[in-house]
């Protein structure tokens with residue numbers, strides 16, 4: 001799969017996940033085979049006004065590539081300026097968030113609210129494409145609500161405005177995360193444009209990702225929740241997620257966190273990541289409890305290393 005001048009070795013892509021897709025998790029998913037990884041959404045205002053917390057999100061290394069950094073905002077000039085800043089980084093693509101349903105984002109006209117204002121969305125895409133020295137992609141939903149399933153025409157607009165690929169989550173803003181993703185709209189977007197289309201929504205296994213490509217004709221698939229605590233989802237050989245596989249992945253994740261992040265800052269987020277590796281297995285809740293009770297990163301690492309011998313189920 002090729003997006004602009006960027007060649008992906010594998011059409012399975014890690015979705016942008018605020019609070020999750022930081023550098024260590026992206027590197028982990030890459031090691032398991034993800035062909036492209038997305039950053040968390042990055043505020044254009046935070047970039048342009050040089051806010052330290054926003055700049056922390058720009059951390060990347062050579063092994064992170066190919067990587068796409070995602071921008072959100074609704075002011076075309078600020079978005080274009082933010083694209084200039086991102087273009088100076090060693091990254092491969094810039095994505096524009098036009099799918100986020102969260103109120104904090106939509107009330108400012110950004111994220112999925114831009115699907116209600118296609119003229120403004122077009123201005124943003126044109127401005128970002130003009131400033132970016134790398135390819136620009138757009139991530140959308142199927143529409144604002146079921147009375148306006150505008151994804152196909154919106155995608156055509158994005159292509160005309162210069163986008164190199166479109167990712168479509170098969171739900172509307174009004175769906176939030178309820179129901180199931182509608183694959184027909186992904187197929188309709190694929191029919192509507194000639195740039196690559198990335199299908200997204202509810203993929204929980206590698207096999208299901210292949211099925212989405214078959215059913216919709218999309219060029220690649222993007223996995224979000226299905227990768228949280230399950231980075232092996234990117235492995236084409238679809239291994240059985242036994243305890244050994246889970247522990248190996250979690251230990252590697254913690255090592256990558258130790259290497260690339262300040263570990264005490266954000267301990268709650270790290271514990272949240274770690275707990276997810278034990279979802280859906282016997283005694284998972286008891287194991288997660290032990291994880292949540294740790295008070296420092298070294299204590300968490302010691303606990304997880306001790307799981308080799310016994311699962312310490314109390």
Ligand SMILES: Cc1cc2nc3c(=O)[nH]c(=O)nc-3n(C[C@H](O)[C@H](O)[C@H](O)COP(=O)(O)O)c2cc1C
Pocket residue numbers: 015016017018019020039040041070097098099100139169200201202203222223224225226
């Ligand atoms: C915790 C969480 C954070 C998310 N953050 C972002 C984000 O920063 N940008 C974005 O475009 N979508 C975001 N999404 C949406 C996902 O990228 C994806 O489109 C959605 O979860 C559907 O795919 P899935 O069923 O594979 O999870 C987020 C979703 C979740 C659950």
